[in-house]
Amino acid sequence: MTTLRIGTRASELALWQANHVKAELERHHPGLAIELVHVTTDGDRIQDRPLHEVGGKGLFVKGIEEKLLDRSVDLAVHSMKDLPAEMPAGLVLACTPPREDPRDALCGSTPTPLAALPAGTRVGTGSLRRSALALRLNPGLAIVPLRGNVPTRLRKVGTELDAVILAAAGLRRLGLADRITESLEPESFLPAPAQGILALQCRSDDDRVKTLVAALADPDTTIAATAERAFLQQLQAGCTVPVGCHAVLRGPGELLVTGLIVGPGGRPYLSASKTGRPADAASLGADLAQTLLDAGGREVIAALEGGE
Numbered sequence: 001m002t003t004l005r006i007g008t009r010a011s012e013l014a015l016w017q018a019n020h021v022k023a024e025l026e027r028h029h030p031g032l033a034i035e036l037v038h039v040t041t042d043g044d045r046i047q048d049r050p051l052h053e054v055g056g057k058g059l060f061v062k063g064i065e066e067k068l069l070d071r072s073v074d075l076a077v078h079s080m081k082d083l084p085a086e087m088p089a090g091l092v093l094a095c096t097p098p099r100e101d102p103r104d105a106l107c108g109s110t111p112t113p114l115a116a117l118p119a120g121t122r123v124g125t126g127s128l129r130r131s132a133l134a135l136r137l138n139p140g141l142a143i144v145p146l147r148g149n150v151p152t153r154l155r156k157v158g159t160e161l162d163a164v165i166l167a168a169a170g171l172r173r174l175g176l177a178d179r180i181t182e183s184l185e186p187e188s189f190l191p192a193p194a195q196g197i198l199a200l201q202c203r204s205d206d207d208r209v210k211t212l213v214a215a216l217a218d219p220d221t222t223i224a225a226t227a228e229r230a231f232l233q234q235l236q237a238g239c240t241v242p243v244g245c246h247a248v249l250r251g252p253g254e255l256l257v258t259g260l261i262v263g264p265g266g267r268p269y270l271s272a273s274k275t276g277r278p279a280d281a282a283s284l285g286a287d288l289a290q291t292l293l294d295a296g297g298r299e300v301i302a303a304l305e306g307g308e
Contacts, residue, residue, distance in 0.1 A: 003033040007064040007073035010038040011149040013170045018077045028215040037073050039064045074209050076201040080194035085233040094210050095200040096225045098218040100169035102196035104189055106182040108163035113182050124164040129242040133189050136266025169196035190244030190260050193228035220249055223278045227257045230285030241304045259288045261297040270297050
């Protein structure tokens, strides 16, 4: 059988994710030959500027998507929150494995919760959403722009910074959950759409790969991802707009989807929720986004993107 080539970034977290998928595929398909192909993306190359100034999170996936399209690799493993709302023609999401912890996490030099940190505390984050929500909870914080992989960011705690805010999923995957001083609950700190979810992407005409990865799919995660990505697609917001979305199954027949649009300093803060059938995940996410747009979100997005 032809070797399955998995395209991945070379960061510690990206390699953990790719190796996890590799191991799961080998478990389900004994004898399958798999090769990891390291791809350096623009997001890896450009480290001296905030992501929203240089093209957003899509910088971490574009280079790998190009390798898929030119058939240099057969499967890509991404953090789904890094995927832009619209996917290039010829590519599809083939599978969503089980979700890791979707929450954000505070990693501080003391156990003090985010809301109780003293004025002037230096908190590092490269996310406009995390920055806005942190300032909403605690306006006295000194937010410091931060880039780099997870271990690099953690090394700054206690020296250049007093704390950092990271995705709990990445910390847990790397065995660094012990560095979490506070798990930030979605009720007050809504995660990014699809945070904690892996995206397995392939060419739309590659039935072989679709069949191979189908065994890794988690139906509940697929439902949540569908709702959260539909929310993002309906908003049509650029990378300069802090948004959050989280979908959770509350029973076999009920899906709760919560979304927000927030200004850079935590104001304005527009939030809403919708409940419906899991089978209607896409329309629930889209309807929720439309509700926020109609409630003033359209104006917030226009102002942040330099519109009228």
